[in-house]
């Protein structure tokens with residue numbers, strides 16, 4: 066089981082380790098009792114050019130539990146800090162994760178491969194460094210769902226059961242996840258060095274990040290300000306995508322925000338069922354800091370912490386630096402609203418219109434917000450409502466009406482929407498419905514289905530429900546009657562009582 070993987074080529078670089086001494090410690094994965102492969106994404110492995118086509122499950126289990134890493138691979142635990150629920154922790158770091166290296170994928174992009182659950186590190190504090198099967202398979206489901214929805218995200222390459230128990234509120238089976246990310250550089254990574262006033266490392270880390278994610282900015286004197294702008298732009302676009310699809314991250318601490326603009330660290334995340342801006346599922350988010358509607362504001366708050374951390378790089382004197390940062394962050398709201406509205410326009414079947422004026426934006430924002438208010442008033446399922454609006458675009462409003470108790474209010478809004486649609490004659494009716502179905506998913510990771518699948522895997526070792534759900538999540542826009550059970554909302558009582566956990 067733990068024989069070296071000598072007959073597969075598995076070449077990884079580690080530019081982070083090479084270029085950024087002092088930002089990590091070299092560390093090895095812990096031995097595990099009985100590695101067993103639960104999940105492996107062959108397509109993703111192919112995209113990464115890992116040369117694992119011929120590898121068997123035992124080999125993969127040994128490899129992706131860290132038991133048989135090629136000799137040239139030298140994993141590291143990255144250091145970072147972070148604001149958790151608003152409070153600054155000056156030292157966090159990879160307490161149960163290791164960066165094993167970087168693959169250059171088929172498109173020439175450098176992508177991190179990292180373990181999660183691979184044992185204690187110098188940053189583990191009181192944690193055991195471990196992860197459980199359920200939460201790691203959850204990362205697979207959410208990451209693949211986000212990817213299929215076209216939302217920038219980290220993805221799972223492999224999950225290996227360790228054959229060892231993990232002690233939480235209950236005893237759970239242990240697992241190690243291999244995660245693929247554009248990078249694991251977080252807002253908190255910069256906060257760590259800023260808090261120590263280590264400007265040299267701060268600058269090295271910034272320039273490394275620019276070279277890796279924003280190389281087009283070059284090395285001019287304004288690059289750090291331009292980079293802050295680029296990072297903020299990416300976050301505003303990402304947040305709009307989350308909001309458009311009803312995703313609630315659940316733990317938007319600054320250590321869980323990627324500089325690369327990917328969705329990362331799915332702990333207690335969950336998708337909204339009935340539309341309500343105040344929706345919170347996370348058991349630890351007692352005051353609703355990370356509630357659905359708060360997310361764009363929190364992203365901006367996190368970016369302000371990021372800007373503070375890199376302030377010394379923006380200008381020589383602090384006042385100028387603050388002015389620069391403030392100016393850039395002031396643009397976040399407008400950028401977010403732009404992306405949000407563009408997303409909602411597409412969802413409303415209005416993507417065909419060429420140019421928009423400020424007045425058009427106001428009209429469409431009002432149309433979208435009034436629709437959301439209707440959903441909220443009726444406690445209507447967010448995902449299903451959009452899908453049935455596409456039916457209405459084809460002249461079949463009955464399925465939509467069936468979701469709403471207040472028929473006249475819906476009728477009045479539909480009349481406005483149809484008037485608005487008529488301004489876009491280029492979009493024929495059938496095309497509109499089709500276009501709407503291509504952006505409004507039918508299948509999202511609904512909490513009851515996710516829990517059902519994870520429970521079967523974790524408690525009974527049955528992977529069938531997980532695999533079936535995964536298959537459905539990879540086709541979110543398909544109207545396949547065989548997938549109907551994944552499209553149904555959870556019973557209201559289920560959602561009302563649903564709590565998600567960090568999985569630590």
Ligand code: AMP
Pocket residue numbers: 157158159160161162188189190191192193194195196316320321330332567569
């Ligand atoms: P999270 O909120 O899950 O992103 O984790 C926050 C911090 O806690 C990070 O530094 C993690 O590495 C650390 N952490 C979470 N779970 C564990 C664990 N079981 N053992 C050690 N460190 C952990």
Ligand code: MG
Pocket residue numbers: 320321330
């Ligand atoms: Mg984290």
